[in-house]
Amino acid sequence: MAPSTTQPSIAIIGSGIGGLGLAIGLLKQNVPVTIYEGAAKFDSVGAGIGLGPNALKAMALMDETFAKLYDEIKVGNLDPKRKNEQFEALGAEEGLGEATGWYGGHIGDPKFTRSSAHRKSLLGVMKSLIPEGTVKFNKRVTHISQPREGKGVYLEFHDGEIIKVDTVVGCDGIKGMSRRAVLGSRYPEEVASKYAKMYVYRGIAPIEEAKAIIGSVAENAKWFMAPRRGWAMYPISDGREANIVAFIQDINPWVGEQVARECPREEMLAEFTKFDHRLQKLAELYLKPMKWPLFHHPDTPTYFNDRICLLGDSAHASTPSQAAGAGQGLEDALLLSRILGLVKSPDELGAAFQVYDSIRRPRAQGVVRESYEVAIEYFLEHPVYGMDMQQITDAANKRLPLIWWHNLEADVVRATDCFKLLTSTTVDSKTVESTKPISHSVLTKTDSTASSIEKAAAGNDVLTPLAEEIPVSTNG
Structure with a gap:
C-alpha cells in the first residue's frame, strides 16, 4: 500500500513559551496547528526570563519578526559598559566580598549581550504572532491514548469532548500529563520530576x-x-x-x-x-x-512515544542557574518545527520524532545536569573550587559559551539530512535498526574535563530506535 500523503493534524498541549514557540515556527512554514490550553486565557504568571544568544538565534530562525519584536522589549544591564556581562559575581556577606579582597568577577563574553524580559512581555510578543482561533482555551486534557488499532492520538478534555489527531506535542510543563503519556509504560520511574x-x-x-x-x-x-x-x-x-x-x-x-x-x-x-x-x-x-x-528532569530516556512528543519543560525542566531553560525550549521549537515542516504524511512522524530526539535530547539533558552542577558551585559547595570566587568565575566563562554559541543552523541541516535519509524508503523498525549510525555530537570537547553537555553528546552517536507502538493512557 502506498503511504499516505495527507498533511498530519498537529495538536499542541499548552500555550507557554514552548508551545507558542513551536506554533510560531510551524505557522511560518504554513503548517496548520491547534493549541489546547486548559486555562481561560494566556498565563502571565512569572517574572524575569533570561535569554542567551542561542535563544535569540532560535527566534530569528523560526521567524525574523519574532526576533525583531523581542528586541523591542528586551532589557540588558543599564550600564553600557556592562552590556557584555551575563552577571557580576559578588559575595553576599557584609561588604559584598570586599573584606576578603574580592571586588567582583565578570561573567560574560565580548560577543555576548545580556538579554532578559518579563515573562508577560515575552508572551505578549509571541501571542501577537499567533492568529486568532489557533489557541483553544478552557480545554484541559484529562486523558491521552494511542490505541493499537490504527494510527493517531485521542485527546479527551474535561468538558467531555474527545478528538483524534495525528500527533500531539506536549508543551504542558514540568507537571504536565504528556510526560506520563510518553514515559509511563516504559520508564515509569522517570515520569515525576x-x-x-x-x-x-x-x-x-x-x-x-x-x-x-x-x-x-x-x-x-x-x-x-x-x-x-x-x-x-x-x-x-x-x-x-x-x-x-x-x-x-x-x-x-x-x-x-x-x-x-x-x-x-x-x-x-x-x-x-x-x-x-x-x-x-x-x-x-x-x-x-x-x-x-x-x-x-535530570534523566529523560526519550522525548517521544510513537505519535506523542515532548518539548520544553515537559521534556527537560531545569534549575535556573545558567538562565538556559527557556532557551532550550526555543531550541526545541526551532528544530521540531523545521522537521515537522518536512513531514508529508502521518507515516513520517516516527522518523521526525526520532531525528528530533537524537539531536535535541543529549544537548538539553546536558544543560539540565550542568545547571544543577552550577548551582552547587554557586552555593560554594564545589568539591574543588569551594569558596574560590576566581575559579568559579573562570569556570563559568569557559562553560557558558558552549550554550550560547551552539550552531543551530548546523542542527537544522543535520536534522533535514537525517530525516530525508530515514524517509527515503518505507520506514519500519528493521530499516531504522539497519541504518548506518549518523553522528549527532552536540558540542565539541575543548579540554580533558568534559562538561555534562559534552558528556551527553559523546554518548549519542547513533540514532535512537523508533518507539514501540503501544497504547498510552493517562489520567489527571
Missing part, C-alpha cells in the same frame, strides 16, 4: 527604590554568593524594576505537592542573617514569604 534540593524566594523591586538601598549595584545583573545561599538580581520591565531570586540549598526532601508554600516572614528573613545589611533590607521590603521548590 526530581527535587533539586533547593527552593527560592522571589520578589520585584522598583529599580529606583533598589538603588536607594544598594546603589548602582541594582542597575546591572548580579549574583551574590554565600555558603548554601545565593541571590540573583537583574533589571526587567524596560529597566524600571529589578527582579530578585534568592536561592536556598535544602538538605531535606520536599514533602507534599510540588507547589509554592507560604512561610512566616520571620522564617524567610532568618535565611539571610549573614548577608550584607543592604540585601537584608531588600529581602525585608520586596521578597515574598513563599518557598518555591525547584524540581528538574
Whole structure:
C-alpha cells in the first residue's frame, strides 16, 4: 500500500513559551496547528526570563519578526559598559566580598549581550504572532491514548469532548500529563520530576527604590554568593524594576505537592542573617514569604512515544542557574518545527520524532545536569573550587559559551539530512535498526574535563530506535 500523503493534524498541549514557540515556527512554514490550553486565557504568571544568544538565534530562525519584536522589549544591564556581562559575581556577606579582597568577577563574553524580559512581555510578543482561533482555551486534557488499532492520538478534555489527531506535542510543563503519556509504560520511574534540593524566594523591586538601598549595584545583573545561599538580581520591565531570586540549598526532601508554600516572614528573613545589611533590607521590603521548590528532569530516556512528543519543560525542566531553560525550549521549537515542516504524511512522524530526539535530547539533558552542577558551585559547595570566587568565575566563562554559541543552523541541516535519509524508503523498525549510525555530537570537547553537555553528546552517536507502538493512557 502506498503511504499516505495527507498533511498530519498537529495538536499542541499548552500555550507557554514552548508551545507558542513551536506554533510560531510551524505557522511560518504554513503548517496548520491547534493549541489546547486548559486555562481561560494566556498565563502571565512569572517574572524575569533570561535569554542567551542561542535563544535569540532560535527566534530569528523560526521567524525574523519574532526576533525583531523581542528586541523591542528586551532589557540588558543599564550600564553600557556592562552590556557584555551575563552577571557580576559578588559575595553576599557584609561588604559584598570586599573584606576578603574580592571586588567582583565578570561573567560574560565580548560577543555576548545580556538579554532578559518579563515573562508577560515575552508572551505578549509571541501571542501577537499567533492568529486568532489557533489557541483553544478552557480545554484541559484529562486523558491521552494511542490505541493499537490504527494510527493517531485521542485527546479527551474535561468538558467531555474527545478528538483524534495525528500527533500531539506536549508543551504542558514540568507537571504536565504528556510526560506520563510518553514515559509511563516504559520508564515509569522517570515520569515525576526530581527535587533539586533547593527552593527560592522571589520578589520585584522598583529599580529606583533598589538603588536607594544598594546603589548602582541594582542597575546591572548580579549574583551574590554565600555558603548554601545565593541571590540573583537583574533589571526587567524596560529597566524600571529589578527582579530578585534568592536561592536556598535544602538538605531535606520536599514533602507534599510540588507547589509554592507560604512561610512566616520571620522564617524567610532568618535565611539571610549573614548577608550584607543592604540585601537584608531588600529581602525585608520586596521578597515574598513563599518557598518555591525547584524540581528538574535530570534523566529523560526519550522525548517521544510513537505519535506523542515532548518539548520544553515537559521534556527537560531545569534549575535556573545558567538562565538556559527557556532557551532550550526555543531550541526545541526551532528544530521540531523545521522537521515537522518536512513531514508529508502521518507515516513520517516516527522518523521526525526520532531525528528530533537524537539531536535535541543529549544537548538539553546536558544543560539540565550542568545547571544543577552550577548551582552547587554557586552555593560554594564545589568539591574543588569551594569558596574560590576566581575559579568559579573562570569556570563559568569557559562553560557558558558552549550554550550560547551552539550552531543551530548546523542542527537544522543535520536534522533535514537525517530525516530525508530515514524517509527515503518505507520506514519500519528493521530499516531504522539497519541504518548506518549518523553522528549527532552536540558540542565539541575543548579540554580533558568534559562538561555534562559534552558528556551527553559523546554518548549519542547513533540514532535512537523508533518507539514501540503501544497504547498510552493517562489520567489527571
